[in-house]
Amino acid sequence: xxxxxxxxxxxxxxxxxxxxxxxxxxxxxxxxxxxxxxxxxxxxxxxxxxxxxxxxxxxxxxxxxxxxxxxxxxxxxxxxxxxxxxxxxxxxxxxxxxxxxxxxxxxxxxxxxxxxxxxxxxxxxxxxxx
Numbered sequence: 001x002x003x004x005x006x007x008x009x010x011x012x013x014x015x016x017x018x019x020x021x022x023x024x025x026x027x028x029x030x031x032x033x034x035x036x037x038x039x040x041x042x043x044x045x046x047x048x049x050x051x052x053x054x055x056x057x058x059x060x061x062x063x064x065x066x067x068x069x070x071x072x073x074x075x076x077x078x079x080x081x082x083x084x085x086x087x088x089x090x091x092x093x094x095x096x097x098x099x100x101x102x103x104x105x106x107x108x109x110x111x112x113x114x115x116x117x118x119x120x121x122x123x124x125x126x127x128x129x130x
Contacts, residue, residue: 003061004069008124011075015117022110033101037094047086054080068123 022029036042057076063069086093099105 001069004063004072005124007057007061007072008120010124011072012117012119012121012124015113015120017117019110019114019117022106022113026106026110030101030106033097037090037097040090043090044087047083047090050079050083050086052083054078054083068127071120071123 036046054076057072058080061069061072061076063073082093100109
């Protein structure tokens with residue numbers, strides 16, 4: 001459970017940071033995505049990092065229980081799969097990500113990441129310390 005709480009804290013900080021960035025710098029995130037997909041090396045490195053993070057979570061935290069910790073396992077598998085897909089099919093991933101870069105989506109995504117960040121924050125910082 002200690003590992004679950006630790007990963008939940010890291011996940012909360014990442015998602016809350018992304019949420020704040022999305023609220024305050026929406027234009028930056030659009031440029032960031034465009035730049036990443038234009039730069040093959042950066043795209044490869046992003047996939048490589050996603051594979052590493054996903055693999056570490058899956059290897060050390062592959063728990064399919066009936067409690068909140070399964071969310072961490074799901075995040076790990078999604079990261080691993082996403083990383084592999086970015087490395088193997090970068091143009092396909094680019095096409096898949098385009099709907100998330102519209103003005104409407106860029107207004108909604110910060111709220112979604114805020115909710116995910118708060119959820120993991122609760123399990124990592126509040127629920128985990130009880």
